[in-house]
Amino acid sequence: MLVLDAGNALFRSRDSGEAPDAKARAELLLSQLDAQGTAAMAVGTRDLVLGVDFLKKGTKKAKLKLLSANLVDDKGTPFFPASLVTDVGGVKVGVVGVSPATAQPVAAAPPVKGRPTPMMKGLPVEPAVAAEAKRLREQEKVDLVVVLAAVPYDEALRVAERVEGVDFVVQSHEGRGQGIAQRQAFATLIPPGDRGRQLAKLELGLDGPGRFTDITEQNRARQNLGIVENNLAKAKERLAAEKDAAKKASYEQAVAGLEARRAALKKVAEGSATGAARTHLLSYIQLGSDVPADPAVQKLVERIEPPGSAAH
Incomplete structure (x- = not known):
């Protein structure tokens, strides 16, 4: 320490x-x-x-x-x-x-x-x-x-x-x-x-070279990934059932956007967005009564x- x-x-x-x-x-x-x-x-x-x-x-x-x-x-x-x-x-x-x-x-x-x-x-x-x-x-x-x-x-x-x-x-x-x-x-x-009034606590993982990745960012990415995958599944279902050409094009655009978002979140969640093998986690100890x-x-x-x- x-x-x-x-x-x-x-x-x-x-x-x-x-x-x-x-x-x-x-x-x-x-x-x-x-x-x-x-x-x-x-x-x-x-x-x-x-x-x-x-x-x-x-x-x-x-x-x-x-x-x-x-x-x-x-x-x-x-x-x-x-x-x-x-x-x-x-x-x-x-x-x-x-x-x-x-x-x-x-x-x-x-x-x-x-x-x-x-x-x-x-x-x-x-x-x-x-x-x-x-x-x-x-x-x-x-x-x-x-x-x-x-x-x-x-x-x-x-x-x-x-x-x-x-x-x-x-x-x-x-x-x-x-x-x-x-x-x-x-x-x-x-x-x-x-x-x-607070004590900042920065925990570091030093398992390799490269830039540091925020563990809390990875955790948020995992949570958001679940939401995006659920929305993507629903969008694909609606796309498959839609007959109107204009609405079908709109669903195709939505699916493409959600797939891109899912790919980006996967990179962060897996810690591969930057190739970094080092991590940090910031928390606070409140110095109260x-x-x-x-x-x-x-x-x-x-x-x-x-x-x-x-x-x-």
Whole structure:
């Protein structure tokens, strides 16, 4: 199992850094992400509220790696590693992190009177991801590339559509909540849930080469195939019994359309639409009241958000 976070996890909003509990809350989240075995997290806008140095200090002794392939200082030097390579059950996985692009340099830390404010810039997302994915494939020889995209949805969608060498893009930025896996030209876009309310679970079958096939898509295809075959049988019966030439031609057209639809559904149901031997299944674990809290962690939370407080 590989535990990842797509970023934007640490602060409630971009302007919440002045809240009395903001720093303690972010520190607790970082420590718990590490304690729960999170291997990597992308650096998003809502993680940078207290600046780059706050993030680096908070993960200095952690196994958790903060990733950003495109976040650089005013000299063009990256603040964080672009990627992480890890072995998961004998599968070599490359994980790339990416942050939002910025048109101009922005502050890399809250302003402090009497000190110059360090600056940072988010380079264009697609080229940064493409370069790192290519490096991981060619130099690291990874079996799988996952992009943690702490960027707006449209930007993550373009990565999935245009960047070769990527298998999955896990997107966070707007808090879109849970959804379905969206297959694009090169990669599949995964919504990870919203603000810790859900845990997205992506199960992979790696029995061969090729693109990944969505198991839920195959299941839907099997269900639809039964409906189409039933309708096809009825259409053929009506065609055989019809004497009127005009109506007969209409039934022939309907039969041809249903046969084409049946052939397409069979390909998907049998997993042969793309020749892929690899599969994925996305589901969600809802983190509601039915999931018991860890008592030790709960005590830490209640120090910051006491029971009965507005934030609790």
